[in-house]
Amino acid sequence: MDLIYRYDPHLPISVECPSDSAAAMRLLCDGNLRLTSVVAQMQKATLGEGGVSEIVVPMSPVSLGLPLVAGAVSTQRPYALVLGCSDARVPVEPIFDQSFNDLFVLRIAGNVLGTECLGSFDYAVRQFADSLKLVVVLGHTGCGAVSAAVETYLSPTDYADIAFTHALRSLIDRIMIAVRGAAGAIQQVCGRKVQQHPNYKDALIEVAVYLNAAITAFDLRREIAAFGGGSMHVVYGVYDLATLFVSPIPAAHPTKPGFAPAPQQENLTTLGQQLAQAVVDKGVLGE
Structure with missing residues (x-):
């Protein structure tokens, strides 16, 4: 098989x-669909399926x-700002099959908001107000930062292992909001005994990954409103390392990529329950 x-x-x-x-969302979704299509064809060729x-x-x-x-230098005119994770398996432009100068990308472990990250975000929204049409928060499954926060939540006595590292402690603390929300949502859907399920930690990580992306999108929309950034649309999605699809909700067999708008504060609890139910429907907490 030739890839040319x-x-x-x-x-x-x-x-x-x-x-x-x-x-802008259509461009990103179409690009993610191209990626998954090419990979699917290459996988078939590798398996000898023609x-x-x-x-x-x-x-x-x-x-x-x-x-x-x-000698000419092109003008910087990104149409979307993407806040993603630093994970080496989640390169933003290839995921959406986008070119140079299409995206203004911020990457930080756990796709959380810190002071420096917000400074870059504020700069981009102000500097590229004429070209930016969309802000995207991109989480990913199997996130190491979210997994570390879940480990800390489940084993609070081990918190001392990171207590003397201010930067890491700050990162975990920011994600912990999503972890606590995810734990509450899973219990509301499955009952308190779910904590004894052998796959409980895996389910908690997965729900927390999606909820963390949604909460960050919620925070970014408030940030835009705070400095008068207008009505720029903020959405979130999660890149599934197994399927390569970007989606705002867990799915065992996704067929198309998509995003969801940044939630309102009053909808966060309901969203957590929807994510927990989606993980249950995938069979993560099956018998």
Whole structure:
């Protein structure tokens, strides 16, 4: 099987600039769908199941971030700001099949908000107000930072292991809000005895990952309102390391990517219960 990147110098060069947040989300979802489609075809070829023998990916100087004229420097005009995790398995541009200058990316462990992260966020929203159409919080399954927060929640006596590391303690404390919310939601859906289930920790991590992304999106929307950033749309989603799909809710067999808008404060409890039920429906807490 051949995966070919092809540049045709005779084709007209066009730059895709979404007109609004809905168009921006479509670009990201379409890009994530392209990624999953290519990977699925490569997996079939690896297993000897046939399929296409060649995949051609069109490229252009613009998509490669190259100047059309030697020595020229392109103007920075991202259409979406993405706050993602530092995990090396979650590179934002490839996940959405986006090019140079399409996304303004912030990455921090656990995709949480700290002072420096907020400074970069504020800068981008102000500096690129004319081009930015969307703000995305991107979590991912199996997040190490969320897993560490869950471990601390389940074994509070081990908190001393990170107590003398201010930076790590700060990170865990921020995620702990989502962990506590996830624990409460799972208990409301399954009852208190669920804590004795052998897969309880795995379920807690998964619900917390999604809830953490939603809470961060909630906080970012408040931040935009605080400094008069207008009505910029804020959404969240979680990248599933197993399926490669981005989705705002756990699903065993997703068929298309998607996002959800940043929740309102009064909806966070209901959202937690919906996420817990989705994890139950996946069979994580099955008999």
